[in-house]
Amino acid sequence: MSILGTRVVRTEDPLFLTRGATYTDDLADDRLVGALHATFVRSTVAHGRLLSVDASAALEAPGVVAVVTAEDVADLVPIPPPFPFVNRAMTRPWLASDRVRFVGDPIAVVLTEERYQGEDAAEMVAVDVDPLPAVVGTAAAASDEVLLFPEAGTNVMASFGQPAPADFFDGCEVVVTQPMVNQRVAPVPLESRAAAAAWGEDGRVTVWCTNQGAQQARGQFGDWLKMDPDLIHLITPDVGGGFGAKIGADPEYALIAWLARHVGRPVRWAENRSENLIGMLHGRAQDQVVTIGGRRDGTIEAYSLVVDQDCGSYPRIGTVLPTLTMLMASGVYGFPRVHAQARALATTTTSIGAYRGAGRPEATSALERAVDLFAAEIGMDPAEVRRKNLLPAFSEPHTTPMGATYDNGDYTTALDRALDAAGYAELRAEQARRRERGDARQLGIGMSVYVEITGADNGAGTGEAASLEVHPDGTATVLTGTSPHGQGHATAWAMIASDQLGIPVERITVVHGDTDRVPQGGGTMGSRSLQQGGAAVHQAAGELVELARQRAAEKLEVDPEDLVVDLGLAGLAVRGTPGTGVTFAELAGDEQLLVQTHFTAAAPTFPFGAHVVVVEVDVESGKAEVARLIAVDDAGTILNPLLAEGQRHGGYAQGVAQALLEEVLYDEDGNPTTSTLADYPFISATELPSFELVEMATPTPMNALGAKGIGEAGTIGATPAVQNAVIDAVAHLGVRHIDMPTTPMRVFRAVQQAQGGN
């Protein structure tokens, strides 16, 4: 029986759970002996002219070796926007020189012998800022009354698409429009950002930093520092979560490398939690307007989504998120007319990046809310409206009006399985009883049906490299360009190799995150790893078997065609002659047994599913609690259910968190008001039910493993299902929409307003 599809326990966990992993800040590398500690002086003003930076007092403080300001980094070229479609004037200085653009904008770096000395000295750097009006929210940005980059002439970083034609909704019996907010959230990985750098006498720099892809980060270092990438040895140690916010490198990381050369000593940096909450990329942050039209029989004929993406101060991945939202605008439905349009806008806030789903949860939330709004308007059960409008099951590629080509899908089955598992009819009956009685605790039933795009590489090159080597002692090494930060690649990639070679999982070592050992790689993001990196390992194992077959045929003096893989032997045996053969290890003893390969998928894959969420809402207080979360997530063939379920659980938690709790807030002056974990309501297990997982697996033809991505599906499906459930709980009181997070006060107010109160 194949090991694939079985619940192999994570081989990486004994270390993580006992001695602990080695994160960047834990490194005790010889090359970092005597390292200085960097502490950033950051702007405490959202927007203003930087008049002066006086480091003289700080330079006298204990342990201070240097204080670096914009003047010192004048030889570094400001960082250009990361995408060609972004206004080219919107460059990012390495350290603020004439203007600050968000609370957290780096102004200076203090280098000290000991870390604690840095925080004392940083307080002594005198920064004089002449405040300018803050630009908070997309409406303020779009007005262009205050510009972040006057030389750009606008706050619009980029625009996508055209307005809908005037007759777009003509002929519809019912048209519903609703502005909605897909709020800004913080990724909050348990390991915050950290980097360390040391230069060798050979002119090469070794950089350690926490990220989701060493090779991509190295490329950015090279571009930014104008260095030959071969002179950069980038190492990604163990990583404690990324969620998209650790894709590539942050400017701070590259600055650490530059500083190490500048002062001639190794330098290390680890940010604290408050610095993380203002300095690390945020996610989501879309203001949306949905318009949906159709017939009273439930047929939806036209759907429009208009997005204003808050990108924060400097352009990062946030500028490209709306294109993914637009691409997936019509999701699982076969609407005849679909329109989407977006702007990416600069505000005096933390920059926006990718966050678990990155553009797709925003599309699904808008769409699934819109369908519920339409259902409410025509008085039809939301499940019924969905069934009427879902694309019929398809096994050949289907191209949507927005230009996405889905590999395969069966959305109606996904919805039906989720509703059956939930006991939908009985839930509606219980809801009716509670409404009839006027209970304080009302039941809400929410659903979402989703499709998303995974494995769509974004600037990291396409496909993935892998190499596989069997050693004479019978062990094997896999080198991969994917970059696990919790996913379990050490287990999963070993399973894939083991399945074809017969070498036990525990004898296979997976190496990643070191550009000297693995020069090529796309990293881990966009739910790409298994379908590209795993598929590359699968391909490598196949190629290794063929290489071994040729060598074994010579060694055993048999026809290669007569040799078959003998998994018990971990080698090749002569067909029909058990016990006669040669192990891979023996062959490796004769000559290095190594293959290096590259796998490129023909196209992205489109996982899909359906979630049903049951909430209880205390209508007297407005507080919603998730009672049940039932989820069908079809990610094709599942390699290891244990790992897949872990991805689903984590995604649901973050989806529930966005729907109920989390929001990064700024006051009108652009001051962040959620910059500690006492204020930013990070979800915990106590706010979550035990999840009810329903299985469905439709293999993709895009890779030999049949695997689609599973890393982000949880947030994509769960977020709108929870939001829809909360609104459904108070729908009988006249409520049609409540923005996320559906806080108790918002729910209470929505009920009050619907009831004609104040």
Place this chain on the structure above:
Amino acid sequence: MIPGSFELVRPASVEEAVAALVEHGDDAKVLAGGHSLLPLMKLRLAMPAVLVDISRIPGLSYVRVEGDEVAIGAGTRHHELEKDAVAAAEVPILPYVASQVGDPQVRHRGTIGGTVAHSDPASDLPTALLALGGTVVVQGPSGRRDIPITEFWLGFFETALAEDELIVEIRVPRTGSAGWAYEKFTRRANDWPIVAAAAVDGRVALANMAGSVVRATATEEALARGASIAEAAALADQGTSPGADMHADQDYRRHLARLLTRRALEKAAGAPAAAA
């Protein structure tokens, strides 16, 4: 997130601790469990020059019956109170409320004396203590004195405790089988209350409805007049001055105060909860 520099003093007795407070005056802060003070220091919102660590002083952790009262040592940690059999029998609201503080880590470090001294209006145990009534026993250079709990909290982070005094004990009446309830409203289990209401024996105290924990006096007076729970609870926010934050504006806080007071009084009266 690294505190400013400070000197650490570790007295071995209450007397030594008081002497340290006398010596250092308002440069000093008392460190007990540290779960309120240390975060403030890490954010550099508090930068005491001297920390007087009382956590190693023996004999400050106990719960015992003394006459009509239960005496609780100031160093008693929330977890100890939560699990204490004497408290469960004599003043059962306190173990329950202790179980609602923060998370297990906080409850294993935080002390009742610390939360009383901190005077955060959004605190669980002070709300219950104010509903119970009783006494805060403090020790200063000239000996011990008793401060009625109703006179102890003066405002946000402000108490009747003098700079050179240390809380050594909390005394509350034995309530035995009298009805009680604590209704805490949070968005997450480990949060501070957005609003909370404690009810014991016809007395009601509210968390986070003013600069300090406060009694719902209008409700108590109405109950004393024989008003119904619903009528009395509708007055719960009278005389309060709640603040506004991201979780709740003032009107919503007032609504919650009335709602939670009604629910607490119903529970304390043994009535079935309004909603199952």
